[in-house]
Amino acid sequence: MMALVGFAALTLCFLLIQPHAASPSPSATTKHKHLPHSFSSSSPSSSLGICESSVIPHGYKCQELHVTTKDGYILNLQRIPQGRAEVAGSSAQKPPVIIQHGVLVDGMTWLLNSPEQNLPMILADNGFDVWISNTRGTRFSRKHTYLDPSNPAYWDWSWDELVTNDLPAVFDYVADQTGQKINYVGHSLGTLIGLASFSQGSLVDQLQSAALLSPIAYLSHMKTALGVIAAKAFVGEVTTLFGVAEFNPLGLPVAAFLKSLCRYPGVNCYDLITALTGKNCCLNASTDDLFLKNEPQSTSTKNMVHLAQTVRRGVLTKFNYERPDLNLVHYGELTPPIYNLSNIPSDLPLFISYGGQDALSDVVDVGSLLDYLKLHDVDKLSVQFVKNYGHADFIMGVNAKDIVYNSVLAFFNRQTRPS
Ligand SMILES: *[C@@H]1O[C@H](CO)[C@@H](O)[C@H](O)[C@H]1NC(C)=O
Numbered sequence: 001m002m003a004l005v006g007f008a009a010l011t012l013c014f015l016l017i018q019p020h021a022a023s024p025s026p027s028a029t030t031k032h033k034h035l036p037h038s039f040s041s042s043s044p045s046s047s048l049g050i051c052e053s054s055v056i057p058h059g060y061k062c063q064e065l066h067v068t069t070k071d072g073y074i075l076n077l078q079r080i081p082q083g084r085a086e087v088a089g090s091s092a093q094k095p096p097v098i099i100q101h102g103v104l105v106d107g108m109t110w111l112l113n114s115p116e117q118n119l120p121m122i123l124a125d126n127g128f129d130v131w132i133s134n135t136r137g138t139r140f141s142r143k144h145t146y147l148d149p150s151n152p153a154y155w156d157w158s159w160d161e162l163v164t165n166d167l168p169a170v171f172d173y174v175a176d177q178t179g180q181k182i183n184y185v186g187h188s189l190g191t192l193i194g195l196a197s198f199s200q201g202s203l204v205d206q207l208q209s210a211a212l213l214s215p216i217a218y219l220s221h222m223k224t225a226l227g228v229i230a231a232k233a234f235v236g237e238v239t240t241l242f243g244v245a246e247f248n249p250l251g252l253p254v255a256a257f258l259k260s261l262c263r264y265p266g267v268n269c270y271d272l273i274t275a276l277t278g279k280n281c282c283l284n285a286s287t288d289d290l291f292l293k294n295e296p297q298s299t300s301t302k303n304m305v306h307l308a309q310t311v312r313r314g315v316l317t318k319f320n321y322e323r324p325d326l327n328l329v330h331y332g333e334l335t336p337p338i339y340n341l342s343n344i345p346s347d348l349p350l351f352i353s354y355g356g357q358d359a360l361s362d363v364v365d366v367g368s369l370l371d372y373l374k375l376h377d378v379d380k381l382s383v384q385f386v387k388n389y390g391h392a393d394f395i396m397g398v399n400a401k402d403i404v405y406n407s408v409l410a411f412f413n414r415q416t417r418p419s
């Protein structure tokens with residue numbers, strides 16, 4: 001399960017070690033029960049969209065947009081069409097970039113550092129047309145054409161549906177609006193759904209190139225004690241937790257489940273940030289605070305179970321219904337179909353950056369991923385190893401620009417503006 005989250009780790013940490021969070025006040029409890037947006041209700045920016053709270057105040061243009069998936073989910077997107085210094089009306093065709101966050105967070109996490117430090121604004125200031133995507137179920141992407149998030153049917157999806165429905169909807173929209181090939185940046189689960197899509201030939205016609213930060217595909221070497229136990233526990237807890245179709249880390253049933261994991265021997269929840277994400281070398285304490293005001297976001301329990309299956313089995317497949325007859329109903333086969341990453345087109349330009357301290361995207365698992373890509377055209381695959389980086393440093397590290405983003409920029413520039 002711990003693809004989980006570089007991120008949410010920070011919040012879970014507070015959740016687990018702060019007495020008041022472990023037993024919320026009655027008013028907080030009530031809010032958590034009723035309001036989908038409850039956990040951000042303490043944030044001053046919660047009622048504002050991401051543009052208004054986190055982009056426009058820094059002097060950038062930003063548009064809030066909505067895209068409907070073929071299964072009815074209405075996703076929120078932010079577009080930052082130009083750099084801060086550009087005068088209105090500059091109409092040069094800029095290469096579009098879609099930025100896709102990981103699980104249990106939303107697009108806001110890219111924007112918590114200063115404009116000089118965060119990826120979307122750095123890309124906008126360097127001539128890219130930036131589109132920030134927000135996965136179904138996160139606070140600004142909770143609308144649906146006919147399902148309400150209080151209805152368990154709303155949560156009947158895993159990352160398979162992000163592959164088949166969310167990403168294609170966002171790509172189609174951006175391709176339609178810009179008429180150009182698209183560059184993609186994913187972090188964590190955002191890399192997994194990208195890789196799974198490309199392996200099936202999906203999106204590749206619209207894609208210029210993809211940058212994958214802290215890639216998650218194979219998870220069986222994930223080191224953290226908590227992660228491993230959580231993944232095992234998820235199996236046992238499936239039936240119980242399926243009663244909770246929404247996986248809201250701050251909602252009571254899920255919080256209690258997470259807390260119960262801390263009683264396992266070897267799990268030190270007092271060191272949970274490190275335990276879950278690996279040692280993040282370079283986070284800013286103020287950014288952490290901002291993170292805690294904005295995250296984590298909900299996902300579906302089915303999505304967490306699917307991730308747990310990946311941890312346990314070491315094979316990348318569609319969601320396993322754990323019963324041959326049910327798999328047969330869904331897939332026409334007794335076992336779920338495999339995503340074979342060797343089928344990613346070998347001429348697709350890929351940039352992969354991974355960290356030596358990343359306990360979620362373990363170096364051994366990244367090695368497995370690279371092994372699947374061993375026949376990739378050598379001049380189409382760039383791999384960067386950042387020795388001291390943990391999972392969250394790739395999004396919120398104060399030095400991520402110098403260490404990672406400048407390389408991402410150079411990579412995109414090589415694809416979109418060949419000299
Ligand atoms: C950390 O964040 C604060 C508040 O945004 C900022 O003033 C400070 O310069 C940041 N530190 C670094 C090293 O980026």
Ligand SMILES: *[C@@H]1O[C@H](CO)[C@@H](O)[C@H](O)[C@H]1NC(C)=O
Pocket residue numbers: 338340341342343
């Ligand atoms: C994955 O695809 C490669 C190349 O098409 C093939 O050689 C390999 O056997 C496949 N692996 C699985 C597990 O299907």
